[in-house]
Amino acid sequence: MRILIVDDEPKTAAYVRKGLTEHAFVVDVAGDGIEGLHLATSGHYDLVLLDVMLPGVDGWTVLQGIRRQRQTPVLFLSARDAVADRVKGLELGADDYLVKPFAFSELLARIRTLLRRGAAQAAQEVRVGDLEVDRVRRRVSRGGERIDLTAKEYALLDYFMHHVGEVVSRTLIAEHVWDMNFDSDTNVVDVAVRRLRAKVDDAFASKLIHTIRGVGYVFDARDD
Template sequence: MRILIVEDEPKTAAYVRKGLTEQGYVVDVASDGFDGLHLATTSNYDLVLLDVMLPGLNGWELLEGLRERQATPVLFLSARDEVEDRVKGLKLGADDYLVKPFAFSELLARVQNILRRAPQQREQPLRFADLEVDPLRRRVSRAGDRIDLTGKEYALLNYFMRHAGEICSRTLIAENVWDMNFDSDTNVVDVAVRRLRSKIDDPYAQKLIHTIRGVGYVFDVRSP
């Protein structure tokens, strides 16, 4: 799932982005209202986290512009804690309003709650061989066995399943799962794949993650 953060305070944006990325979400950041509205209306986001006080367009104006075009869920993150502000945000079409400062655990709970009830998030489970991923509940099972994954392992598996049969280079994996440029001197991708394999492949005869030497990996069914 993709989330857009529209926040002009760099530390807050970095804090929220890091936390959500660790939970397996793909996160983009815009630092002003104009860029935020452009991204929100030209890309497919599952949720927008929106500050009120922004350069260019403020959060109220951005939300009004967004609601003229689409119904992407919006969660306000604002230091404005007056009841009138919260009511205004909800009346303009926001799905929730969280006052700064906030605990990340509360933000995450609100994000998950919005995504659970958003109609566009009612995706069908992803199935490949005897492996199943439920995107709504973020549950993974193989051959009927429940498998517990970390946020990053879940994001990696989700990427593999959506590109089953394709050769996934380490560069593409790093860009899409870690949102970073791949450094050939780091083994972050290989370590993550090894950990994922230990959970979804090692206990089973049929292997799904296969190494393409010198390139990356392919998620496919092959003989044991």
């Protein structure tokens, strides 16, 4: 799942980004309200973490701009702890409001709650062939057998599940799963796909991950 952080405090943004990345989220960061609003309304995000006090335009304005176009869950992260501020944020359409400083464990719990609540936008359980993924619990099984994945393997699988039947290039995979620019001399994507295949494909007659030579990969239940 992909999360956008809109916060002009580099230390806070880096702290949250690191923690979420360790829990298999793909995270983008915007350092001001203008960039944040642009990304939130032009990209695909499962959740937006939004500060109130931002350069460019404030968080209230960003939220209003998002709500005119999207119903993406928004969680305010702000040092403004007055009841009036919390009420204003919720009345403008925010889904939650957490006051800085905060414990990462609480933030993660609130994020997971919002993602469960936002299941109307993205199915909690998705299936391709006999492969099932519970996105809320991050559980994967195929043919009824539980499959244990590392955080990056799960992030790669989740990206494939969001693009079933589409040919995705190594560049796109590297950008969305590793948040990096793809270097043609780096085989990190191919190695990761090979490891994922070993867990979700090798023991099964029907293959889900298909290589498109010179292009990338396609994930679906078709036969080669």
